[in-house]
Amino acid sequence: MDTVHETSAPVYNAFSQTFFHGTKADLKIGDFIETGFNSNFVDRKLKHIYLSATLNAAVWGAELALGEGRERIFLVEATGPLEDDPNVTDKKFPGNPTMSYRSLHPFKVIGEVTIWQRHSAEQIKAMIDGLENLKQKGISVIEE
Template identity: 75%
Template sequence: MEKSKSENKSNEAGASPFSQTFFHGTKADLKMGDFIEIGLNSNFGQRKEAKYIYLTATLDAAVWGAELALNGARERIYLVEPTGPIEDDPNLTDKKFPGNPTMSYRSKHPFKVVGELAVWQGHSPEQVKTMKDGVAKAKEQGIEAIED
C-alpha cells in the first residue's frame, strides 16, 4: 500500500529517537538536567563573562577542557545536548586545527547536561604541564586562549 505524500513528509520531519550527544570538559559541579549557559565567568583566559559556551564531539578535546580549566575543583566530563544552533569553534578550527578535527563547537544557546562520564583517562602529567606552559607563554605574548 502506498503512503500519501503528507504521511511521508510528516515521518521525515519527525524527531529521531537518537540525537548527537557532545562532551563538555570542566571543573564545575553540575547535575543531570542543569543547563550550561553564557554569562558566567569563563574557566579560561582572564575569566571574563563568557559570550559563548563550548562543546566537542571528541572525548580527548573534552579531557583537555577539564584539565586546563582554572578552577581548582575536580575535573569532570559531562554529556551535553545543545538547545540551539552550534558553530565551529574559531579559536581552534581557524587558528590551530583547520578542518575542525577536534570537532569543537561553540554556541550562545544553553547546553543541557544529560550525563557525566564516571571513568575516563586524563593526559599524562608531562602532557598537561607542557600544555599549561604553552598557554602561559601565549598569555605572556598577549594571546588569549579564547577570543570572542
C-alpha cells in the same frame, strides 16, 4: 490493515547528537550550561559556551579548567545552533579535527563520563606552559 495515526504534537528526536563538556563545575543531570558565567579557561565571562564531539577535547577542557573543583566530563545536548570553535579550527588546526564547537544557546546536561584517561603530567604542563606563553605575548587564548 494497519491504521495510521496523525498527530499535531511535535515528536522528540530521540537520536540527538550527544557532545562532551569538560569542566570543574559541579553540575547535575538536567542542569543547563549557559553563558554569563566565568569561563573554564580565562577569568572573565564569555558570550559563548563550548563543547566537543570528541572525548579527548573534553578531557583537555576538564584538565585545563580554572578552579579547585573536581575535573568532570559531562554528556550534553545543544539546545540551539552550533558553530566551529575558532580557537582551535583553521588558525591552529586546519578544519575541525577536535570537532569543537561553540554556541550562544545553553547545553543540557544529560549524563556524565565517570571513567576517562587523563593526559600525562608532562603533557598537561606543556599545554599550560604553551597557553601561558601566548598570554605573555598578548595573544588571547579565547577568541570571542
